[in-house]
Every structure is written in C-alpha cells, then in structure tokens.
Amino acid sequence: MDDRIERIHAAARFVSEKIGGATPLAGIVLGSGLGKLADMIEDPIVIPYKTIPGFPVSTAVGHKGNYIFGKLGGKPVLAMQGRFHYYEGYSMELVTISIRVMKVLGVQYLFVSNAAGGTNPSFKVGDLMIIKDHINMLPNPLIGPNMDEFGPRFPDMTCAYDKGLIAKALDIAEKMGTKLQQGVYFGTTGPTYETPAEVRFFASVGADALGMSTVPEVIVARHCGIIVFGMSCITNISNTDTVAGVLNDGDDVVSQANAAADRMSEIFKQIIASL
Ligand code: HPA
Numbered sequence: 270m271d272d273r274i275e276r277i278h279a280a281a282r283f284v285s286e287k288i289g290g291a292t293p294l295a296g297i298v299l300g301s302g303l304g305k306l307a308d309m310i311e312d313p314i315v316i317p318y319k320t321i322p323g324f325p326v327s328t329a330v331g332h333k334g335n336y337i338f339g340k341l342g343g344k345p346v347l348a349m350q351g352r353f354h355y356y357e358g359y360s361m362e363l364v365t366i367s368i369r370v371m372k373v374l375g376v377q378y379l380f381v382s383n384a385a386g387g388t389n390p391s392f393k394v395g396d397l398m399i400i401k402d403h404i405n406m407l408p409n410p411l412i413g414p415n416m417d418e419f420g421p422r423f424p425d426m427t428c429a430y431d432k433g434l435i436a437k438a439l440d441i442a443e444k445m446g447t448k449l450q451q452g453v454y455f456g457t458t459g460p461t462y463e464t465p466a467e468v469r470f471f472a473s474v475g476a477d478a479l480g481m482s483t484v485p486e487v488i489v490a491r492h493c494g495i496i497v498f499g500m501s502c503i504t505n506i507s508n509t510d511t512v513a514g515v516l517n518d519g520d521d522v523v524s525q526a527n528a529a530a531d532r533m534s535e536i537f538k539q540i541i542a543s544l
Pocket residue numbers: 384385386387462463479480481504505506507517522
C-alpha cells in the first residue's frame with residue numbers, strides 16, 4: 270500500500286479511538302489568533318497533534334497544536350486548533366494530512382479560517398472576508414502519484430467555495446448586524462510578508478487578501494469531495510508603498526485576529542447548526 274495512505278489511516282484510527290468511533294460532520298481549521306472558537310465546543314475531547322502517529326507539530330505563532338472534537342451548534346465537529354504551514358518546512362503531504370484524516374473519519378464539510386493582509390482598497394483592519402475563490406502560488410499539494418481512493422487525478426476547482434454556504438453566511442451576518450466582505454484569497458508560501466511591489470502585482474491580478482495558508486487544505490478537501498466554506502480575518506492592510514516606520518508584524522496579526530474571532534466563531538457556529 271502507498272505509505273502516504275497508511276500514514277493517514279494510522280492517524281485516523283488513533284483519532285477515531287479517542288473520540289469513541291464518532292463521526293464528525295464538519296471539520297474546522299482555526300487560523301492565527303482565531304483559536305477561540307475552540308472554547309465554544311461542548312464536551313470537548315482534546316487530542317494533541319504530538320500524540321497522533323505521523324502528525325507534525327505546529328510551530329507557528331498564535332497556533333496551538335490540537336484536534337478538538339465535540340459539539341458546536343448541536344453538531345459533531347472536529348476542529349484544528351492550529352494548522353501546519355508550508356513555511357514551517359513540512360512537505361505538502363504533512364501540511365494537508367489532517368484534512369485527509371478528517372475525510373476518513375467521515376467529515377463532509379470543512380470550515381477554514383485565516384489571518385490575511387488586505388489588498389482590496391475598501392477593506393479595513395478587523396474586517397471578515399468570505400473567501401469566494403483563491404489563487405494558488407504555493408506548490409500544489411496533489412503533485413505526485415494520485416491517491417485514487419480520495420479523488421480524481423484532475424479535480425475541478427470551479428466551485429471550490431460552496432455557494433450555498435456563502436449565501437447562508439451572508440444571511441446570518443445580516444441578522445447579526447455584521448458586514449462581511451467577499452473576495453479572492455491569494456496564497457503564497459511566506460514566511461516573508463510581501464514587498465510593496467509584490468502587493469501591487471498580486472492586487473493587479475485579482476487578490477483581495479494575501480496569506481500563507483488555507484489553499485493547500487482547500488485543494489485537498491475538494492479533491493476528496495468535502496464541501497468548503499472559508500473566511501479571512503483582515504489583520505493588516507498590505508503596504509503598496511514603502512512608508513518609513515510601517516512594518517508588518519506577526520504579533521499585530523494575532524491581536525487583530527483575536528478581536529474578530531468572536532464574530533467569526535458565531536458565524537461558523539450558526540452555519541454548522543443549520544447543516
Ligand atoms: N501577508 C501574508 N500573510 C498574512 C498577512 C499579510 O499581509 N497578514 C496575515 N497573514
């Protein structure tokens with residue numbers, strides 16, 4: 270058997286045993302500073318990544334390293350408190366293993382979140398943006414022999430972000446009195462923030478928000494037929510010019526994301542309750 274598939278199944282067996290053989294309906298990936306949603310999960314079972322066979326350990330700032338299983342909006346969910354980034358040095362196989370483990374456990378929906386820099390001039394720090402589409406500038410995680418048991422060699426990406434879930438989010442946000450932005454997430458490897466020339470370039474080809482995650486997980490989820498909803502928290506406005514004293518900073522990103530986490534968590538919870 271393919272070693273990669275063995276690793277996925279070994280990890281899935283371990284997690285399944287920890288959660289008593291339960292089937293999570295939705296998976297949730299909590300981005301930098303957005304981990305608070307985990308506190309809303311009822312009857313939580315915490316599974317540190319470091320205990321799961323074959324799993325990497327997440328090292329990024331603002332990221333804890335746990336799967337948390339429990340109920341959110343009355344539905345069984347498996348949340349990732351912290352994710353794996355390509356810039357941490359992991360292979361794309363390891364960056365995305367947690368998503369394939371979710372698939373083996375029966376997850377049907379994936380909710381992804383991230384902190385991102387805003388390039389759309391109408392965005393402000395603290396805005397939440399529904400991800401309508403993405404542009405991938407990371408290595409594609411499906412490169413290599415296709416894992417046929419998960420999906421096809423050439424998966425469709427025209428409907429990566431589910432329109433029905435986007436409509437639900439807009440409806441929920443309107444009732445909450447929260448304005449949501451919508452846009453295209455542009456994923457790069459990082460770990461450098463963009464130069465002003467890069468920001469202008471990426472914006473000119475359609476980026477509304479810039480980040481270093483999410484796209485690999487979404488590609489792997491869509492490959493295996495998981496329905497995806499994604500949201501970015503705009504934690505900074507990307508500099509289009511070199512301004513003395515204006516620098517990007519990982520701590521600002523985490524504190525801004527913390528401030529928006531409650532609104533995002535409530536939206537995820539209400540969508541999941543409606544599934
Ligand atoms: N660029 C890339 N990734 C990010 C940013 C940014 O400006 N802010 C938060 N994550």
